[in-house]
Amino acid sequence: MILVKDAKDIILNSAYNFGVEEVPFLKSVGRILKENILADRDFPPFNRVSMDGICIDFNAFKNGQGDFKVEGIQAAGIEQMTLQNKENCIEVMTGAVLPNNANTVIRYEDVTLKNGIATININKINDCQNVHAKGKDRKVDDVLISENKIISAAEIGVLATVGKSTVKVAKQPKVMIVSTGDELVGVNEIPLKHQIRRSNVFTLVSLLERLKISSDTAHITDDKPILKQKIKGFLKDYDVLLFSGAVSKGKYDFLPEVFEELGIEKLFHKVAQRPGKPFFYGKTNECNIFGFPGNPISTFVNCLAYFYPWYYKSTGLETEEETAILGENVSFKPNLEFFLQVKLKSKFGHLVAFPVKGNGSGDLASLVNADAFIQLPNDKTEFKTGENYPIIRYR
Ligand SMILES: Nc1nc2c(c(=O)[nH]1)N[C@H]1C(S)=C(S)[C@@H](COP(=O)(O)OP(=O)(O)OC[C@H]3O[C@@H](n4cnc5c(N)ncnc54)[C@H](O)[C@@H]3O)O[C@H]1N2
Numbered sequence: 599m600i601l602v603k604d605a606k607d608i609i610l611n612s613a614y615n616f617g618v619e620e621v622p623f624l625k626s627v628g629r630i631l632k633e634n635i636l637a638d639r640d641f642p643p644f645n646r647v648s649m650d651g652i653c654i655d656f657n658a659f660k661n662g663q664g665d666f667k668v669e670g671i672q673a674a675g676i677e678q679m680t681l682q683n684k685e686n687c688i689e690v691m692t693g694a695v696l697p698n699n700a701n702t703v704i705r706y707e708d709v710t711l712k713n714g715i716a717t718i719n720i721n722k723i724n725d726c727q728n729v730h731a732k733g734k735d736r737k738v739d740d741v742l743i744s745e746n747k748i749i750s751a752a753e754i755g756v757l758a759t760v761g762k763s764t765v766k767v768a769k770q771p772k773v774m775i776v777s778t779g780d781e782l783v784g785v786n787e788i789p790l791k792h793q794i795r796r797s798n799v800f801t802l803v804s805l806l807e808r809l810k811i812s813s814d815t816a817h818i819t820d821d822k823p824i825l826k827q828k829i830k831g832f833l834k835d836y837d838v839l840l841f842s843g844a845v846s847k848g849k850y851d852f853l854p855e856v857f858e859e860l861g862i863e864k865l866f867h868k869v870a871q872r873p874g875k876p877f878f879y880g881k882t883n884e885c886n887i888f889g890f891p892g893n894p895i896s897t898f899v900n901c902l903a904y905f906y907p908w909y910y911k912s913t914g915l916e917t918e919e920e921t922a923i924l925g926e927n928v929s930f931k932p933n934l935e936f937f938l939q940v941k942l943k944s945k946f947g948h949l950v951a952f953p954v955k956g957n958g959s960g961d962l963a964s965l966v967n968a969d970a971f972i973q974l975p976n977d978k979t980e981f982k983t984g985e986n987y988p989i990i991r992y993r
């Protein structure tokens with residue numbers, strides 16, 4: 599049995615770069631950007647009027663002029679006009695190019711317009727006011743978004759404005775999710791008294807969808823030859839296999855022996871943690887195999903604690919550890935790292951984690967009451983209110 603930290607190191611060391619693909623920009627939300635996005639022009643690209651009103655040459659106002667003859671209207675979306683006489687003005691609209699020979703905009707609220715003359719009603723005006731200067735935000739060729747960032751709505755706006763209708767993102771691994779067990783029936787079926795519906799596969803599908811990874815699913819009965827034959831095919835067709843169940847000590851927990859017979863290199867089996875202890879991890883040259891223990895919370899937490907970091911490393915995304923303060927004393931005697939379900943609350947500007955009572959790793963309904971797991975180390979048994987520990991959030 600190895601420590602959580604060592605298990606994670608082994609998994610991170612087998613991260614794999616799946617390459618890059620180009621996708622339509624609107625399909626890129628949640629994907630990991632694989633190119634730097636540069637400004638195709640200055641931001642803003644011209645001296646942009648930022649208030650509806652009139653524009654003047656500031657010197658005229660400084661010299662005591664208050665009335666300005668209106669030469670015309672510069673609307674947004676038309677070519678730049680020129681103020682012919684620097685003692686006149688042009689009406690300007692927000693988003694328009696600032697006309698030549700003018701540098702200062704006075705909003706309509708501070709002006710009276712009558713018979714083609716604009717009279718300024720205020721005493722104080724600043725030189726160049728209400729103009730968003732060309733290149734003030736960013737210069738042409740500046741890096742607007744660095745690669746390896748996760749794309750959100752904020753990045754979509756930038757991609758659109760620089761004309762990136764397609765964008766390079768990290769390719770997703772091809773994933774198969776497999777459940778095993780003769781007690782399991784489909785979601786639409788009515789289970790007999792000794793059966794339950796399959797649920798782990800679908801939590802895994804959803805956990806992967808959060809990463810924008812689409813996956814295939816399969817269910818295999820507890821029959822060793824069938825398991826072996828099916829998995830042999832999956833190993834050829836997929837980059838990642840996620841299993842749920844059949845990795846502990848039961849008479850029908852065939853997976854570890856099937857993996858061995860199929861030539862999968864075992865990197866570890868069993869981690870000093872609860873829940874999720876009988877976790878198997880192995881690989882072939884082409885495929886990574888995560889054998890999650892079948893109890894629903896074990897599968898769930900191990901996907902977050904191991905598959906997620908493996909995926910982040912594989913795609914180049916840098917993540918930061920998040921921590922929270924324990925909101926209650928916790929006592930945990932076994933010499934195992936404890937992934938405790940917690941409800942997170944913000945108190946006085948701090949994230950506080952309150953333990954959620956559950957009945958062990960089979961109690962999948964208790965996941966609904968929590969937001970995260972707090973990771974309590976195996977070298978202590980008493981954990982005090984106010985102490986800070988890493989958390990893994992799932993909402
Ligand atoms: N003698 C031992 N027994 C067990 C050990 C051990 O070390 N020695 N470890 C326990 C721990 S911890 C866990 S966790 C489980 C893991 O067992 P398996 O990975 O072999 O999983 P199964 O036995 O196939 O199933 C366990 C449990 O989970 C239910 N299950 C499985 N798949 C699904 C699914 N897709 N959806 C919903 N529920 C699922 C299954 O019905 C069982 O109730 O082993 C302990 N035993």
Ligand code: MOO
Binds near residue numbers: 871873
């Ligand atoms: O430690 Mo097992 O993974 O919970 O029931």
